[in-house]
Amino acid sequence: MAHPILLAAVLAAVPPSLTPAIAAPQTQEPKLEFPQASPAASFKQRVGLTDVEVEYSRPGVKGRKIFGGLVPYGEVWRTGANSATKITFSTDVKLEGSAVPAGSYALFTIPGEGEWTVILNKVTGQWGAYAYDQKNDLVRVKAKAAALPESVETMTLSVDDVRGGTAKLAMTWDKTRVSVGIDTDLVAVMTPKIQAAMAAEGKKPYFAAAMFYYENGLDLKQAAAWMEKAVEEQPDAPWIAYRQGLVLAKLGDKPGAIKAATRSVELAKKAGGELATEYTRLGETLIASLK
Numbered sequence: 001m002a003h004p005i006l007l008a009a010v011l012a013a014v015p016p017s018l019t020p021a022i023a024a025p026q027t028q029e030p031k032l033e034f035p036q037a038s039p040a041a042s043f044k045q046r047v048g049l050t051d052v053e054v055e056y057s058r059p060g061v062k063g064r065k066i067f068g069g070l071v072p073y074g075e076v077w078r079t080g081a082n083s084a085t086k087i088t089f090s091t092d093v094k095l096e097g098s099a100v101p102a103g104s105y106a107l108f109t110i111p112g113e114g115e116w117t118v119i120l121n122k123v124t125g126q127w128g129a130y131a132y133d134q135k136n137d138l139v140r141v142k143a144k145a146a147a148l149p150e151s152v153e154t155m156t157l158s159v160d161d162v163r164g165g166t167a168k169l170a171m172t173w174d175k176t177r178v179s180v181g182i183d184t185d186l187v188a189v190m191t192p193k194i195q196a197a198m199a200a201e202g203k204k205p206y207f208a209a210a211m212f213y214y215e216n217g218l219d220l221k222q223a224a225a226w227m228e229k230a231v232e233e234q235p236d237a238p239w240i241a242y243r244q245g246l247v248l249a250k251l252g253d254k255p256g257a258i259k260a261a262t263r264s265v266e267l268a269k270k271a272g273g274e275l276a277t278e279y280t281r282l283g284e285t286l287i288a289s290l291k
Helices: 004-013 186-199 206-215 220-233 238-251 254-271 273-290
Strands: 040-047 050-057 085-089 093-095 098-100 103-110 115-121 137-163 166-183
Touching (some): 040 137, 050 137, 050 166, 206 238, 238 254, 254 273
Antiparallel strands (some): 040 050, 093 166, 103 115, 137 166
16 A cells, blocks of 8 residues: 555646646527628629729618718718728729729719719728818819719619719719719720721721720711621621611711611511510611611
8 A cells, every 4th residue: 555645745746737627618609690770792893895883881770860960061971881882993984074094993972952072082992081181182172962862771872874984973872862974984995995996907907996986976978888897797797787877877877777687677577586686676776767
């Protein structure tokens, strides 16, 4: 039998890490994901050759008085919730005529009862408008506030009325809508490129160039000449014959337009399927409008 004093000495020499211990019970918090009060959103819209990208958070009305209440008149607003709204342009643009170089900006606004100030600020990533500094503004433009007949619950930013190289940047919330114009100066950018392509050797973009001139109100005689070349290259394409009719109609050549539209219908019916359905309808509608 071991001596009591010797046994005590042995136990005292055992390292604490080797002695059993009773662990305290551990409690884990449940892993729950809760919805955001103002959900994050983002979108990208191409305008001409420019990508416009917006990142923002979308607050709701939730029974509150919004403008002149939650969002005071005459004060700088983040134009959303949480971090200030961020807008990015992939090329140089104009905002209501003011030059904006390609890049990212914070979008602030100053709401008013009838008129707003829309601001692009060079410092992105700001939380709210607490650190906003006017000296970092790139541009400030004015915009009319339009009253809506019904309330829009969730604040919405959008790029609307896209036409060629222009569009409208709009804010809609509660019973208010405000929009400002975006102009990418597409005609000035594209015209010299088209002319250079037409002067170069090799295959030429006759159809696309003709449609660009047609859609932007440029030299319609030149557009008609290019469209004729496109028809020669693809004589069995009903979509080209139809658009030749559009160009000639805009030029004022009704007989030529009717002839092109009639040929489009004939080609479409010959092709069958979806082409027949679509271009028969389009061609016959164009012919009817010219008689």
